[in-house]
Amino acid sequence: MSLKYVAFEVKDQIAFVTLNRPEKFNALNFQMFLDICEAQRQIRRDSSIRAVILTGAGGNFSSGLDVKSVMKQPMQAVRLLFKWLPGNANLAQRVSIGWQRLPVPVIAVLEGHCYGGGMQIALGADMRYASPGSDFSIMEAKWGLVPDMAGLAMLRSILPRDKALELTLTAEILSAQQAAEYGLITRVYEQPGAEALAMADRIRQTSPDAAAAIKHSTHRSWLAGVRSLLARESWYQIRLLAGRNSKIAARRQTKDPDKAWSQRQSW
Incomplete structure (x- = not known):
């Protein structure tokens, strides 16, 4: 299956997955959800892969859901949310929790905006390395919605409940330094991509x-x-x-x- 809005490459046993819709700040349309899940499937099938580096093209990770694009076709919203059993992950949730279910570590490289659905995807990674100029928000409340992309599965293990509620109830935008103080991201680096590559190489030695x-x-x-x-x-x-x-x-x-x-x- 060819990927339209996700770039996928394996080099030296490291899978590079890039959200690739830079003209829209990598906002998530329906096809990108499908592409992310397909990239996860390819990684799961390839036992030679030792680590994943997840990033966004054009200097931003993702500005979140492309609401206008999805709402133009109501059946896309239905397909995003549909599941056979309540405890299963639907398409919207798999783009986050799917990273946790892979048998290899996933490192997210976060630059520019990381909002809403983009934040949910980043929370699915095992480590989050951010640039100093990046900013972050669990933004769903701004749109009258609840975060529903499985990011809470990781959020509850990295933040105290009161701090998680602060961020989800207010949709506050945090700087990289503030996000690091909360524990929302792992580290802040001037060159997070290079640091992620160095970490992936260290993982390859084990x-x-x-x-x-x-x-x-x-x-x-x-x-x-x-x-x-x-x-x-x-x-x-x-x-x-x-x-x-x-x-x-x-x-x-x-x-x-x-x-x-x-x-x-x-x-």
């Missing part, structure tokens, strides 16, 4: 199976009960010890630091 297990265990256990956390830790450790990459990790530490990793297990 076991792909360990990275997948750490990511899944962290997301699934962060707000889980202790018994569930302990069970998941033990199960993942057994799977890792039984896999080839555990033996390769030991060899890299003792004999051959350049020994190539085996392909990632299915997680």
